[in-house]
Amino acid sequence: MYRIAYFGPEGTFTEQAARSLAGSDTHAELVPYETIAQAMAAVRDGGTSAACVPVENSVEGPVTATLDELAEDEPLVATAEALLPIHFTVLAGRGVRREDIGTVASHPHALAQVRHWLDVNLPSARHVATSSTAAAALAVQQGEYDAAVAAPVAAERYGLPGIATEVADVEDARTRFLLLTRPGTLPEPTGCDRTSVVAAAANRTGALSELLTELAFRGINLTRLDARPIKGGFGEYRFFIDFEGHVAEPRIGDALAALRRRCAVRFLGSHPRADGVRASIQPSAGNEDFVSAADWVESVRRGDTA
Numbered sequence: 001m002y003r004i005a006y007f008g009p010e011g012t013f014t015e016q017a018a019r020s021l022a023g024s025d026t027h028a029e030l031v032p033y034e035t036i037a038q039a040m041a042a043v044r045d046g047g048t049s050a051a052c053v054p055v056e057n058s059v060e061g062p063v064t065a066t067l068d069e070l071a072e073d074e075p076l077v078a079t080a081e082a083l084l085p086i087h088f089t090v091l092a093g094r095g096v097r098r099e100d101i102g103t104v105a106s107h108p109h110a111l112a113q114v115r116h117w118l119d120v121n122l123p124s125a126r127h128v129a130t131s132s133t134a135a136a137a138l139a140v141q142q143g144e145y146d147a148a149v150a151a152p153v154a155a156e157r158y159g160l161p162g163i164a165t166e167v168a169d170v171e172d173a174r175t176r177f178l179l180l181t182r183p184g185t186l187p188e189p190t191g192c193d194r195t196s197v198v199a200a201a202a203n204r205t206g207a208l209s210e211l212l213t214e215l216a217f218r219g220i221n222l223t224r225l226d227a228r229p230i231k232g233g234f235g236e237y238r239f240f241i242d243f244e245g246h247v248a249e250p251r252i253g254d255a256l257a258a259l260r261r262r263c264a265v266r267f268l269g270s271h272p273r274a275d276g277v278r279a280s281i282q283p284s285a286g287n288e289d290f291v292s293a294a295d296w297v298e299s300v301r302r303g304d305t306a
């Protein structure tokens with residue numbers, strides 16, 4: 001049985017992402033965990049084969065709990081990703097009238113995406129952060145709070161009436177989710193891949209710029225750059241860098257080796273992009289260019305050419 005841990009409880013956006021990543025695999029069993037750290041610990045200690053967690057949202061940015069967990073402890077790698085459109089519904093407790101709503105609960109990322117709507121439509125409601133959107137729906141079901149901002153599926157799952165749908169401040173919001181496993185066989189390159197690393201650039205002038213220049217010189221397009229503090233050293237940061245391409249490609253392998261020469265790097269995976277965008281290749285920076293240049297150096301070393 002293939003078990004996938006996910007950031008739960010049932011009814012989170014992450015559960016939907018895990019279902020789409022499990023796809024037609026009817027043998028996959030989805031197992032909810034209350035926190036991102038617990039879902040990732042489950043795959044680290046072998047309790048599950050994979051973990052599905054959110055990593056970035058188009059409105060609120062990085063999911064910092066996921067980034068910090070990826071940088072610490074036993075390494076995990078992303079082998080797949082899902083991109084979900086995010087639609088929020090406001091669920092009310094049974095018998096709670098809209099005008100009586102005094103508390104509205106949700107995950108901090110979700111509250112941030114509906115802040116304006118709440119200010120206009122439920123101006124006197126206090127916002128309460130919960131571990132996830134579904135945890136907020138569960139708490140409303142149990143009478144702890146008056147309302148929750150959650151995924152539409154949570155209405156059904158927790159038997160709560162929706163009092164407003166499509167309440168997001170920004171239309172077309174999306175969240176990207178990763179399927180994480182212990183390091184092992186990598187997915188095959190497809191031409192539409194993403195590679196992720198976390199690099200501990202030295203705290204000196206130009207260190208980050210040098211890392212980014214290694215990628216730029218090789219014509220590699222970045223898709224994300226986030227800094228997270230290295231706990232315990234004020235002002236010390238590690239950098240999460242996502243870029244187009246797959247480590248199996250000569251141009252990406254060359255770039256990773258260059259990053260590794262400069263600082264400690266943790267590889268976080270190469271996998272197909274959910275949006276199917278092809279890697280852009282700059283003139284003279286294609287894989288064949290790297291291979292033929294390396295072949296030329298070899299022939300010079302053998303004395304075959306000059």
Ligand SMILES: O=C(O)C(=O)C[C@]1(C(=O)O)C=C[C@@H](O)C=C1
Pocket residue numbers: 007011012013014015054057063086107109110131132133134151175
């Ligand atoms: O709480 C959930 O339902 C989640 O899956 C987490 C999460 C997030 O971390 O951003 C996922 C998507 C939404 O943007 C809001 C919350």
